[in-house]
Amino acid sequence: xxxxxxxxxxxxxxxxxxxxxxxxxxxxxxxxxxxxxxxxxxxxxxxxxxxxxxxxxxxxxxxxxxxxxxxxxxxxxxxxxxxxxxxxxxxxxxxxxxxxxxxxxxxxxxxxxxxxxxxxxxxxxxxxxxxxxxxxxxxxxxxxxxxxxxxxxxxxxxxxxxxxxxxxxxxxxxxxxxxxxxxxxxxxxxxxxxx
Numbered sequence: 001x002x003x004x005x006x007x008x009x010x011x012x013x014x015x016x017x018x019x020x021x022x023x024x025x026x027x028x029x030x031x032x033x034x035x036x037x038x039x040x041x042x043x044x045x046x047x048x049x050x051x052x053x054x055x056x057x058x059x060x061x062x063x064x065x066x067x068x069x070x071x072x073x074x075x076x077x078x079x080x081x082x083x084x085x086x087x088x089x090x091x092x093x094x095x096x097x098x099x100x101x102x103x104x105x106x107x108x109x110x111x112x113x114x115x116x117x118x119x120x121x122x123x124x125x126x127x128x129x130x131x132x133x134x135x136x137x138x139x140x141x142x143x144x145x146x147x148x149x150x151x152x153x154x155x156x157x158x159x160x161x162x163x164x165x166x167x168x169x170x171x172x173x174x175x176x177x178x179x180x181x182x183x184x185x186x187x188x189x190x191x192x193x194x195x
Contacts, residue, residue, distance in 0.1 A: 006070040010061055025054050031071065031146065032078045038141040039082040039134040049085050053078045068155055075148070076156040079138060086134060128178040136171035143168055 009027075012020035032053050036046035056077050064073055129137045142148045142156065150168075154161045 007066065010064065010070070013058070013061060021058060024057075028071065028074050029054075032074065034145070035075060035078050035138060035141060036082055038129065038137040039079070040085060041130055041134070041137075045085060045089075049078070049081050052085075053081045056081060069152070072148075072152045072155050075142065075146075075152075076158070079156050082134065082138070124179070124182060125175075128175055128182055131178050132171065132174055135167070136174055139164070139168050139171045140175060 006024070006027075009020045009024045013024065029050065033046055033050045036049040036053070037043065040046050040049060053074070057074060060077075064070065129140050132140070138157075139153065142153050143150075148156070150161050150164045153168075154164045157164070159167075
């Protein structure tokens with residue numbers, strides 16, 4: 001979907017075309033829901049936030065200046081709506097301790113994952129990402145699954161690009177700890193059997 005297509009839809013919506021709005025929602029509903037689900041970890045809340053996001057998008061569509069891609073803007077609205085929901089609910093997710101983390105562990109995890117079937121790898125990573133705090137899971141989702149650039153992510157979460165790099169690195173370290181815990185029983189199944 002090109003920016004030009006989005007611009008045509010935005011213009012049609014501003015003229016009262018409800019079908020154009022339905023097209024816009026249909027175009028971005030999966031992206032919005034996926035990010036909300038990664039951040040909130042609950043399907044019902046993610047659905048509510050997705051609905052809230054599209055209401056906000058509709059109400060503030062006239063404020064979209066076009067200085068970034070529309071998808072970047074809608075991600076930003078989604079991200080901020082999720083943060084509002086998290087603050088409102090005052091939910092606290094367990095942080096993963098990374099004190100014992102080393103870069104060697106990340107290499108070991110990457111090598112172990114290379115041995116998994118590609119689909120299983122994706123499922124495992126998504127399950128482990130769901131165990132991360134909402135900000136880390138959002139970053140990893142935007143970068144790896146939605147394949148956004150660091151600059152696009154910086155615009156979405158309103159921080160400097162270098163800060164995104166640092167936060168992304170920390171999120172990968174947390175993910176590596178969780179992946180290590182997940183893979184540990186599989187990797188150690190033959191330990192202690194030697195004589």
